[in-house]
Amino acid sequence: MICRKQNTMLNEPNSLINEVSPYLLQHSYNPVKWHSWSDETLAIAKRENKLLLISIGYSSCHWCHVMESESFNNDEIAEIMNRNYICIKVDREERPDIDQIYMNAVQIITRRGGWPLNCFALPDGRPVYGGTYFPKDQWKNVLESLHETWIHEPSRVIDVASELEQGIANTEIIPQKISSDTINLMESLKGSVLSIKRDLDFKYGGTKGAPKFPMPGLLKFILEYSIHSKDSELQEYITLTLDKIANGGIYDHIGGGFFRYSVDEKWHVPHFEKMLYDNAQLIELFSLAYRINPNPIYQKIVDETIGFLSRELRSPKGGFYSALDADCNGLEGDYYTWQKNELEDILGYDSELFCSAFDITTSGNWEKTNVLKRCITNEQLESIFNIPSKEIEYRIQRCISTIQNVRSKRVPPLIDDKVIVSWNGLLIGALVQAYTSFKNHSYLEMAIETDRYIKQTHFIDGELRRISCKGKVYTNPLLDDYAFYIRAQLLLYSVTLDKERITYAERLLQKTISEFSDTNSGMFFYTPNSNKLFVRKMELIDGVLPSASATMASNLFIIAGILKNNSYKEMGEQMLVNIAASIKSSGLFVYAWIEQFLTQSLPQIHIAISNRDIDDLHYIQNKVIYPSLIIEIKDNIQINGIQICFNNTCQKPEKDLDLIVNQINECAIE
Numbered sequence: 001m002i003c004r005k006q007n008t009m010l011n012e013p014n015s016l017i018n019e020v021s022p023y024l025l026q027h028s029y030n031p032v033k034w035h036s037w038s039d040e041t042l043a044i045a046k047r048e049n050k051l052l053l054i055s056i057g058y059s060s061c062h063w064c065h066v067m068e069s070e071s072f073n074n075d076e077i078a079e080i081m082n083r084n085y086i087c088i089k090v091d092r093e094e095r096p097d098i099d100q101i102y103m104n105a106v107q108i109i110t111r112r113g114g115w116p117l118n119c120f121a122l123p124d125g126r127p128v129y130g131g132t133y134f135p136k137d138q139w140k141n142v143l144e145s146l147h148e149t150w151i152h153e154p155s156r157v158i159d160v161a162s163e164l165e166q167g168i169a170n171t172e173i174i175p176q177k178i179s180s181d182t183i184n185l186m187e188s189l190k191g192s193v194l195s196i197k198r199d200l201d202f203k204y205g206g207t208k209g210a211p212k213f214p215m216p217g218l219l220k221f222i223l224e225y226s227i228h229s230k231d232s233e234l235q236e237y238i239t240l241t242l243d244k245i246a247n248g249g250i251y252d253h254i255g256g257g258f259f260r261y262s263v264d265e266k267w268h269v270p271h272f273e274k275m276l277y278d279n280a281q282l283i284e285l286f287s288l289a290y291r292i293n294p295n296p297i298y299q300k301i302v303d304e305t306i307g308f309l310s311r312e313l314r315s316p317k318g319g320f321y322s323a324l325d326a327d328c329n330g331l332e333g334d335y336y337t338w339q340k341n342e343l344e345d346i347l348g349y350d351s352e353l354f355c356s357a358f359d360i361t362t363s364g365n366w367e368k369t370n371v372l373k374r375c376i377t378n379e380q381l382e383s384i385f386n387i388p389s390k391e392i393e394y395r396i397q398r399c400i401s402t403i404q405n406v407r408s409k410r411v412p413p414l415i416d417d418k419v420i421v422s423w424n425g426l427l428i429g430a431l432v433q434a435y436t437s438f439k440n441h442s443y444l445e446m447a448i449e450t451d452r453y454i455k456q457t458h459f460i461d462g463e464l465r466r467i468s469c470k471g472k473v474y475t476n477p478l479l480d481d482y483a484f485y486i487r488a489q490l491l492l493y494s495v496t497l498d499k500e501r502i503t504y505a506e507r508l509l510q511k512t513i514s515e516f517s518d519t520n521s522g523m524f525f526y527t528p529n530s531n532k533l534f535v536r537k538m539e540l541i542d543g544v545l546p547s548a549s550a551t552m553a554s555n556l557f558i559i560a561g562i563l564k565n566n567s568y569k570e571m572g573e574q575m576l577v578n579i580a581a582s583i584k585s586s587g588l589f590v591y592a593w594i595e596q597f598l599t600q601s602l603p604q605i606h607i608a609i610s611n612r613d614i615d616d617l618h619y620i621q622n623k624v625i626y627p628s629l630i631i632e633i634k635d636n637i638q639i640n641g642i643q644i645c646f647n648n649t650c651q652k653p654e655k656d657l658d659l660i661v662n663q664i665n666e667c668a669i670e
Contacts, residue, residue, distance in 0.1 A: 014034045014035075033081075037088055051128070056119070059414060077136065094418070100526065106127075108168070110131055113132065118132070129160070174578045178580075184580075212264070213544055221592070228665075253400065276322050284430035284434070291437055319453040319457065322417075327414075329411060350399050353387075353392065421454055425483075428451050431444065432447050435447070479516050479552065487555055516528055522578060542591050557572045561606075
C-alpha cells in the first residue's frame with residue numbers, strides 16, 4: 001500500500017505509466033511530462049533543440065518526495081519544465097551507470113552530491129549544470145535563467161558542457177597500466193590505515209561528524225586489519241561502533257533490520273528508509289564480529305535482521321526486494337515512532353520498564369515523538385527496578401512482541417519491489433557468513449534459494465539481466481551485478497564444497513572479462529562494451545557499497561587460488577598496482593581495495609584433508625576470520641586430520657579445529 005498521497009485524480013498519466021520501477025511510477029501522474037531514459041527521448045531533445053532535465057532518485061528517498069510535492073506536482077512549475085525542457089526521470093537503482101555520470105558532474109559543480117539529483121544537459125546528454133534538492137522558488141529561478149541562457153547565448157552553455165565532459169572523463173578512471181616496480185603495497189596499506197584512523201570517531205563510533213552511515217565494508221576491513229595487525233585501539237573501536245549501532249535508533253528494535261543512516265553523530269535519529277544492501281552487509285559484519293567477540297547481542301541482531309528481510313522484503317518467488325520507504329502518512333518515520341501515552345496504553349504494567357530501557361519520554365526524544373534506542377542495560381535496569389535480569393529480558397521481549405503486533409496494523413511503508421542481482425548477491429554472501437558463524441541451516445537454505453531464483457529468473461537466453469520487477473526481467477547487467485554475484489558463488493562453494501559453483505563462477509568471470517575489461521589499463525569498466533553513454537567510467541571508489549572493481553580483484557585472486565590459474569592472479573595484481581598508484585594515502589573511500597592489500601600481504605592458505613586425494617586440496621582466502629570450509633569439513637566429512645599449508649609449506653595434520661583456526665588468525669602483517 002502506498003502511503004503518500006498521489007495526484008492521480010487531477011492529471012493524465014505521463015509516459016512513465018508504462019514503467020515497472022516503483023520510483024518511476026510514483027511520478028507517472030505528475031503534471032510534468034516525464035520521459036524515461038532512452039535513445040528516443042534523446043532524439044526528441046535533439047529534434048526540438050531543448051536542454052535535457054535529468055532528475056534522478058529512488059523510491060525510498062525522503063527529499064525526492066519533498067521535491068516532488070513542492071515542484072513536480074505544482075502546475076506552474078510543471079508548465080515551465082514542459083515548455084522549455086525534455087524532462088527525464090531515472091531510477092538510480094535501475095541505472096546506476098547514468099547516476100554515476102551525472103552525480104560526478106554535480107559534484108564537480110557543487111562539491112557535494114546526493115538525491116534527488118537534478119542535472120541539466122545538452123540534447124546529446126553532456127551535463128551543463130545541476131544540484132540536489134532545490135526549494136520551489138529557487139528551482140523556478142534555475143529553470144527560467146538557464147533556459148534564457150540557452151536561447152540567447154547557447155555557446156556559453158556548450159562551452160560549459162565541454163569543460164564538464166573533460167572533467168568527468170578524467171575522474172574515476174585509470175587510463176593505462178602502472179609498473180609494479182614503482183609500487184609497494186605494504187606502504188600503501190599502512191598509509192591508508194593511518195588516513196582512515198584520522199577520520200574515525202573513537203567516542204561514538206563510525207566516522208567523525210554527522211550524518212553517520214554505518215559503512216559496513218569499511219568496518220569489516222578495520223575488523224580484519226585489527227586482528228592481523230594486533231591493533232588493540234582498532235579492536236576497541238570496532239566493539240564500540242558495533243555496540244553503538246546495535247543499541248542506537250538506527251536499528252529497528254521492534255521489527256529488526258537497519259535504517260540507512262543516522263542524522264546525528266550518536267546514532268540516535270535515523271533516516272528511516274531500509275535498504276537491502278545495508279542490511280545484507282551489516283548481517284555479514286555482525287556475523288564476522290561474533291567469531292572474534294561472541295556477544296549474544298550480535299547473534300540477536302543477525303537473527304532479527306534476517307527475520308525482517310524474510311518477512312518484509314522477500315518476494316514470493318525467492319528473490320529479495322530493494323527497499324522500504326522512509327515516509328508514511330506523509331511523515332518521515334511515522335511507521336516507526338511512538339508517543340509515550342501510546343506505549344503506556346499498549347504495555348500497561350510493563351510500560352515503565354520499557355520506556356526506561358528505550359529512552360521514551362512524554363515530550364519525545366525527537367520532534368515531539370520517540371525513536372526507540374536502547375539507553376540502559378539489563379544490569380542497570382535490574383538495579384533500578386530491583387528485578388532479576390532474566391525477568392527483565394523476558395518482559396522486554398514481551399513488550400517488543402506486543403508493540404510489533406500493534407505496529408503491524410499501521411499502514412506500512414511502500415516497498416520497492418525491484419529485485420536487483422547485485423544486491424541479492426550481497427545478501428547471499430551475507431547469509432553464508434551468518435550460517436558459518438551460527439550454524440543455522442535456514443540461513444544457508446535461504447542463500448541457496450535466493451541463488452536459485454537469480455539463476456532461474458535473471459538469465460534470458462543465457463544472458464544476465466539486472467532487474468526483475470512485476471513479472472518483467474530487464475536492463476543489461478553492470479559490473480556490480482557480476483562482481484557481487486560471483487562472490488556469492490565463491491562463498492557458497494566455501495560451505496557446500498560443490499565444485500560446480502567454481503565452474504559456474506569462472507564462467508561468469510570469463511563473461512565479465514569479455515564484456516567489461518579494459519586492455520589498456522587492466523581494469524574493469526563499470527558498463528559493458530554495449531554502453532551508449534557519452535563517457536565510459538570505472539567504479540573505483542568505495543561508498544556504502546564496496547567498489548565493484550575491488551570486488552572483481554578479490555574474485556580474481558580467489559578463483560586463481562582454487563584453480564591454480566596464474567593469469568587471473570596476474571590480472572588481480574595489476575589492478576592493485578594501478579589503484580595503489582592512484583590512492584596514495586587515502587583510505588576512507590578505498591577500503592575494499594586496501595582490504596585486498598591486506599589479503600596479499602598475508603600468506604596464501606590451502607587446506608588438505610588427510611587420507612584423501614590431492615584433488616581435494618581446497619583454497620581459502622587467507623584472512624577469513626573463522627574459515628567456513630573448516631566448519632563444513634568438521635560437520636560433513638569423516639577425517640583423520642586436517643593439514644594447513646601456508647605458501648605451499650604444510651603443517652603436520654591436526655584434529656583440533658580451534659588450533660587450526662588460531663594458526664590462520666595468527667597470520668600477522670609485518
